[in-house]
Amino acid sequence: MQKIFTPLFLLLAMLCFSNYAISQAPNAPIVVSPEVHPDNTVTFRYLAPAAKEVKLNTQFEKTPVTMTKDAAGIWSATVGPMKPDMYPYSFVVDGTTVADPKNSAIFPNEGFQNSVVEITGKSPLVHTLQNVPHGTLAYRYYNSKELGTRPVVIYTPPGYEKEQAKKYPVLYLLHGTTDTEETWTKVGRANIILDNLIAQSKAQPMIIVMPYGRAYPVISKSSGSLRNWENLQEFKKDFQSNLLPFVEQNYRVKKDKNSRAIAGFSGGGGETLYLGLNNPDMFGWVCGFAPGMLKEEFDRNNAVAFANPTQTNQQLKLFWIGVGKEDMLYPVVTEYLQVLDSKKIKHETFISEGGHTWMNCKLYLSTIAQKLFK
Amino acid sequence: MQKIFTPLFLLLAMLCFSNYAISQAPNAPIVVSPEVHPDNTVTFRYLAPAAKEVKLNTQFEKTPVTMTKDAAGIWSATVGPMKPDMYPYSFVVDGTTVADPKNSAIFPNEGFQNSVVEITGKSPLVHTLQNVPHGTLAYRYYNSKELGTRPVVIYTPPGYEKEQAKKYPVLYLLHGTTDTEETWTKVGRANIILDNLIAQSKAQPMIIVMPYGRAYPVISKSSGSLRNWENLQEFKKDFQSNLLPFVEQNYRVKKDKNSRAIAGFSGGGGETLYLGLNNPDMFGWVCGFAPGMLKEEFDRNNAVAFANPTQTNQQLKLFWIGVGKEDMLYPVVTEYLQVLDSKKIKHETFISEGGHTWMNCKLYLSTIAQKLFK
Incomplete structure (x- = not known):
């Protein structure tokens, strides 16, 4: 039985070699x-x-x-x-x-x-695919006048399709610079982490919205990473004008700010703080994971919060910053935390081991997911 | 404004270089x-x-x-x-x-x-992302006793979420050997093709189910491609016992055979013919795209259809085979078509230009999608 298929395999391998640009010769060993x-x-x-x-x-x-x-x-x-x-x-x-x-x-x-x-090791981790009820990961498109048709990945928790009357809180979860709308699930396992935490009753069932963060084609690809401020302005506009309305029109979400969280890693952490702290009516929960920041931007990017610490403290049910001790952003994030202290802006910090990695992203997400909407 | 971000970019690039295994030096030019x-x-x-x-x-x-x-x-x-x-x-x-x-x-x-x-060229193609209503692409998991938790990608057409009373026909769409459950959308653009054809009223709104076709871990990865027959048996079992029930329990699908189609490319085309022709009650529409086959397997893999041509002709609303003239499978597929003729098994053929490519897959899918469920 096995031998019968060898010729087809060889045929396909040869075909692949000639046409498919596969780096595998017909008799290549199994790797x-x-x-x-x-x-x-x-x-x-x-x-x-x-x-x-x-x-x-x-x-x-x-x-x-x-x-x-x-x-x-x-x-x-x-x-x-x-x-x-x-x-x-x-x-x-x-x-x-x-x-x-x-x-x-x-x-x-x-x-x-x-x-x-x-x-995986001997026992499953918080991001290990397990035999528990699974949510749905939906790849969707929404429209922007300026940016065209935009991709977004949306997690709905187990039972979402069947409980037609129930409304859910929403976490907007932003990727880092050069990542895509798929990185939070394929490397960050956001969907699996929530499946597991919900199964253990450690997290509230929630919707997670993972948009694509680069404002192409308004920002030219050939400008590289040098136009992040302009990208941030475009992203903010798209977020408010297109993404948020798309989500609220197409998903059964609660629309009050205490049912709306934002979190992000690295460049997406910078976006998170900028959107989260300058729009007091929009988010009740703001979480930065090794957020990208520069000392000379503190005042500009935190303008509303720095001008109104009391209002900010009233606005936020949680303002959370996580960073690793070996992260090259650790010094600037530490400085930022001191500024928050000096301004009496309440915040929770999580100083972990390790660096600017997606291992830490999974840790940070699984930590804040147990705090949100409670 | 631009300059402000340069240090962060350099910092991140350096960080990436030291820790992220990125092949990009801090001052690398923009590519x-x-x-x-x-x-x-x-x-x-x-x-x-x-x-x-x-x-x-x-x-x-x-x-x-x-x-x-x-x-x-x-x-x-x-x-x-x-x-x-x-x-x-x-x-x-x-x-x-x-x-x-x-x-x-x-x-x-x-x-x-x-x-x-x-x-894209001057005018959009059938697989070009356009500003039309978009369906949803859902990444789901289902369970198999033998194979564990299995991934499947499921397309639901525009309006599926809102038209809660409507039931839809289903196309099961299988990938080629070494492809994954994502290849039909990321390379084959199955979702975009259907969005466009539905927008033009050229295709019936349908659900498309794209499972993962390799029976790991029952089939060992180290066995390479040499155990395709055993893989086929495991896939068939999983399809009938787990995948089909999962789809029919979780989606609003019509369950009669005339509302159920199967199609596949290459190795998945072989699976398609094997499942489609040997289960007369299951599928009304069977489409092979450059289907993987060997002459010495014709009798074994087509046993039911060859034994009962009349029943097969009654079963199938469409039996469709597409292949390219430069495809290395063209000779064996041509021989197969002659056998079908000799047995008086009705079929439609589509002989295209080109080879064993995903360009042809998109062409074949967009062709049969206009025939299905009509």
């Missing part, structure tokens, strides 16, 4: 990568018979790991045991960074390509 | 790729100051295109004008195949990595 072992070590493999050097770049090793080649031309390295989590990684093949071609779990990004590996 | 020009030519760019040779592999050029390096280390090539369509491509950097790191449109696949470029 499985990554392979997670029961002891939390992981073997990574990459087929490159002609390469001179292949290294593994991961976010769980401080320096690249040298891989070794076998007789079939497969480079491999076994690392760990790793602390169970989900990590980005890539291969560096003779100096060229590549994602793992055998792993369809890709880090959605506009600036680089990484693959993602999950090490 | 935009791909850039589609109004005359349907396309410029591809890839930053690799140290590379000796970079080539562009596309599905619209028969041979790789040599790229040239500028003073900043950016390799580029301008090709075309291209026939408007959406094409997979990759770079070959000193022999290593990489997807385009500046393009988040990735071809979902477990065997290789390609990027995707879209050339």
Whole structure:
């Protein structure tokens, strides 16, 4: 039975080789990568018979790991045991960074390509896919006069489709610079985290709205990252004029500010604080995850809150900032927290281990999700 | 204003460089790729100051295109004008195949990595995102005793959420070998094609169910493609026992066979014919897109239909086979069509230009979508 399919496989492989730009020869050996072992070590493999050097770049090793080649031309390295989590990684093949071609779990990004590996360990983590009721992740489009048809990913909690009378609170969740509307689910596992926390009665059932944050084509791609302030203005306009009305017209959401939260990572954390602190009627919950900020922008970006600390304290049921001790933004975020103290703006802080990573994003989201709308 | 953000950008870039495994130095030039020009030519760019040779592999050029390096280390090539369509491509950097790191449109696949470029041309194509009512693409999970928690992508047409009394016909749409449950939308644009055809009243509003076709972990990944028959048995079991009940319990679908279609590409085309022709009560519409098949399997895989041609002709409102003249499966599919003729099993054929490509998949889907459920 097995043999029968070999010719078809060869035929397709040849076809692929000639037409599909696949880097796999007809008789190429089977490459499985990554392979997670029961002891939390992981073997990574990459087929490159002609390469001179292949290294593994991961976010769980401080320096690249040298891989070794076998007789079939497969480079491999076994690392760990790793602390169970989900990590980005890539291969560096003779100096060229590549994602793992055998792993369809890709880090959605506009600036680089990484693959993602999950090490579960003995017991499931808060972001581990488990046999609990699952919400729905909807890929939707909404319209903007200026920006055209825009993508947004929307999580509705388990039961949303069936409980037709129930209304839900909403978390707007923003990605980092160069990420996309898919990064919060594919790397941040926002949907799975909420499925698990809701199943454990640790989080309120909520809707999560994950928009795309770059204002193309109004902002030219060729301007790179140098026009973030203009991007922020466009994003704000789109958020208020198009995204929020789309969500409120198409989903059963509660529309009072205490049922509306905003959170975001890195550049999206900067957007979060800007939108959250300058629109007192809009959000009751504002959470920055290693928020992108510069000291010289503190006054401009926090104008409303700094001018009205009392109003801000009344507005916000939660103002939460998380950052890792090894994050390069740690110093500026720490300064920002001191300014908040000096202005008597109430806030909660969460200083974690680690750096500017999506491992920390998952930790921060799972932390605030247990606080929101309570 | 612009300058203010530069330090943050540098900071983040440095951070990324040290921790994120991004192949971008702090002062790296801005790279935009791909850039589609109004005359349907396309410029591809890839930053690799140290590379000796970079080539562009596309599905619209028969041979790789040599790229040239500028003073900043950016390799580029301008090709075309291209026939408007959406094409997979990759770079070959000193022999290593990489997807385009500046393009988040990735071809979902477990065997290789390609990027995707879209050339729209002067007027929108059937797969072009347009300002028409859009359906919802839902990422869902369902459970299998044998296979665990399984992903499935489900398209519901515009208005589905609001017309709570209406029931819809269903198309089950299967991907090719090494593709994933996302390939039919991210490369095949199934959702956009249906949005457009429904807006033009050329297709019936329908639900499209796009499951994941590989029976991991029952089939071991290390067995490669050599156990397709066993995979097919597991897929069939999962389809009948888990997927179909999940869909019928969670979506407002019509449950008669004339409201149920199945279609698939390549390996998924093989699955389509196997499921469609051997389960006379299940499907009224069966469509193979360059279906994967071998002559020595004809009898086994078509047992019910070959034994009962009259019953099969009564069962099927449409039995449709599409294949390209340059497809390496063209000879075997042609032989199969002759066998169908000899057995007097009614079928419709569509012989297109081109090969075993997703450009043809989009063409085939947009063709059959106008026939289904009419």
